[in-house]
Amino acid sequence: MKIKVIVTLKNGVLDPQGKAIQQTLNGMSFSNVEEVRQGKFFEINVDENNETKAKAQVEEMCKKLLANLVIEDYKII
Amino acid sequence: MKSSVIIFPGSNCDRDMDVALKKFGFKNKMVWHNDQSIPKSDLIVLPGGFSYGDYLRCGSIASKSKIIKSVIDFANSGGLVLGICNGFQILTETGLLPGILQHNKYLNFICKNVFIKVKNKNNKYFKNIKKEILELHIAHNEGNFFCNEKELKILEDNNQIAVTYCDSDGLENDENNPNGTIKNIAGIFNKSKNVLGMMPHPERMIDKYLSGEDGSLFFENLLGNLK
Numbered sequence: 001m002k003i004k005v006i007v008t009l010k011n012g013v014l015d016p017q018g019k020a021i022q023q024t025l026n027g028m029s030f031s032n033v034e035e036v037r038q039g040k041f042f043e044i045n046v047d048e049n050n051e052t053k054a055k056a057q058v059e060e061m062c063k064k065l066l067a068n069l070v071i072e073d074y075k076i077i
Numbered sequence: 078m079k080s081s082v083i084i085f086p087g088s089n090c091d092r093d094m095d096v097a098l099k100k101f102g103f104k105n106k107m108v109w110h111n112d113q114s115i116p117k118s119d120l121i122v123l124p125g126g127f128s129y130g131d132y133l134r135c136g137s138i139a140s141k142s143k144i145i146k147s148v149i150d151f152a153n154s155g156g157l158v159l160g161i162c163n164g165f166q167i168l169t170e171t172g173l174l175p176g177i178l179q180h181n182k183y184l185n186f187i188c189k190n191v192f193i194k195v196k197n198k199n200n201k202y203f204k205n206i207k208k209e210i211l212e213l214h215i216a217h218n219e220g221n222f223f224c225n226e227k228e229l230k231i232l233e234d235n236n237q238i239a240v241t242y243c244d245s246d247g248l249e250n251d252e253n254n255p256n257g258t259i260k261n262i263a264g265i266f267n268k269s270k271n272v273l274g275m276m277p278h279p280e281r282m283i284d285k286y287l288s289g290e291d292g293s294l295f296f297e298n299l300l301g302n303l304k
Binding site for chain 2: 013014016017020064065066068070
C-alpha cells in the first residue's frame with residue numbers, strides 16, 4: 001500500500017528557500033505571489049494491506065525520522 | 078586521555094580532528110559509523126562534514142546510524158561528547174541537544190573566520206580557558222540555530238548557551254551574526270554540560286603559521302581539564 005506524506009515547516013518558522021522562490025516568482029511577473037512555503041513530499045510503499053495499520057506505521061516514521069517536530073509538521077494523505 | 082572520532086559516510090573533518098586531538102596529547106581512535114561499540118574513551122567527537130550527503134535534513138540519517146546508540150549511552154552516563162558543525166547537527170537530531178540547525182538566513186554557504194564569545198566556563202570544555210573571545214573558522218550552509226521560545230528560555234535559565242558570535246571586542250549584535258541564528262548562538266550544551274555542539278571548527282585553528290591558535294587554546298584547555 002502506498003502512503004503519501006507531506007512535511008511542511010511550522011507556521012512562524014523562517015523559510016529562506018520559500019522566500020527566495022517567492023521573490024523569484026515576483027520577479028517573473030507573478031507579482032501577486034504573497035508567500036511561498038517549501039516542503040517535502042514522500043511516497044512510501046508499505047507491505048501492509050490494512051490502511052489503518054499502514055498509516056499508523058507511517059505516523060511513527062514521521063515522528064522518528066521524516067519530520068523534525070521542532071520546526072516541521074507532517075500530514076499523512 | 079583517550080578520544081574517539083566517529084566517521085560517517087560524508088564526514089570530512091574527521092582527519093583534521095584526529096590531527097588536532099593527537100597534537101595536544103589525546104590518544105585518538107577513529108570509529109566507523111557501522112561499528113557496534115566505541116573503544117573506552119574520555120571524549121567522543123562527532124566531526125564536521127556532510128554525513129549521508131545531508132539527505133532529508135542535515136544529520137538526520139547519521140542520528141539513526143548503528144554507532145549512535147553507544148554515543149547516546151555514553152552521553153547519558155556523563156561522558157563528554159563534542160559535535161562540531163555537522164556533528165552539532167547530528168546531536169540535535171539525536172535529541173541529545175535541543176533545537177535544530179536551519180538553512181543560513183541568506184541561503185549562502187559561509188566560509189570565514191569569526192569571533193566567538195565563551196558564555197559559560199563552568200564546564201569541562203571551557204573551564205580555565207585563557208581567552209573569553211576566540212577566533213575560529215566556520216564553514217556551513219545550515220548553521221542557523223532555531224528553537225522555540227520555551228526551549229530558548231530553558232537554555233538561558235540553565236546556562237546552556239556555550240558560545241555566541243561576536244566581534245573582536247565581544248560585541249554580540251546582528252552585524253556579527255553570520256547566519257541568522259537566534260541570540261547569536263554558535264554553540265550549546267546539554268543540561269549537564271557534558272555534551273557540546275558548536276558550528277565553529279577549533280580543529281582548523283591549531284597552527285600559528287597556517288591559521289591561528291585559538292583552536293589550540295581550546296584543545297589544550299580541554300585536555301588540562303580532563304587530567
